[in-house]
Amino acid sequence: MTVLSGLALALGCFFMLSGAVGLLRFPDFYTRMHAAGMTDTLATFLVVGGLMLLAGWSLALFKLGLILLFIFFTSPTASHSLARAAQHSELRLADAQRPGSRESRETETRSMAAAETEVETDTVNVDRA
């Protein structure tokens, strides 16, 4: 059991290290995200799994299992929101753009809002005068 858990921990460390190296080596934001994705799937699974083998039948086993479960549920959400946040920056993917999509509508509403504030300031000035 100890050997098996040691093996799992070592492999997990290897994938963590690969993720870190990939984070430094890959050229841009999105490819780096893929490298980071490795650390929170198989690497985490191996490390936590190795610890579970060490824990044996105890309460710690369930706690480690819960940690694993929560990581597997939350990490895609985090990755997705990271990628989505990048769509609002200059890193926007060409495929995400589309004529008449949200972006053009956004600028439209923005100009409308600007016009509205202009009117508002005018009325304020009139009141003052």
Added chain:
Amino acid sequence: MRYTLSLFAVLAFIWLANSGHYTPLLLGFGLLSIGLVILLARRMQLVDRESQPLHLSLALPGYYWWLFRKIVRSNLEVAAAVWRGRTSIQAASGRIKTGLQTDLGKVLYANSITLTPGTVAVEVENNEIVVHALDTRGLEDLRRGEMERRVRALEE
């Protein structure tokens, strides 16, 4: 009602697994806090088919097992790409069409894509998912649609 019961079971398991103290006082506190959480969740109308997908519980383990093997495979691919250096990758992005109808199905599909290293679901629009992949093969693999078929078998 069965969604409330299932939420109770899940919360009770989490509480029992994390506490480790089984005196009547603390168990009472646990029961109280579970009741409070259920009350809040019901008021926020979160207790439904989507948050407690009971209808999936029989089919989910099989899907998870398939997904897990896929995650291991793509982890090995990404690790190999890391050590071979940046010349071995061909990053690409594209729109993947999906015929999945329900929100739950789309969420399952998009999260499965993100959970597999090498592909990330960036945006979900009506019936298309914008995906970024470390390698063009990742996109081709998704276009072949095995994952989508499995999600559909689960949900629809």
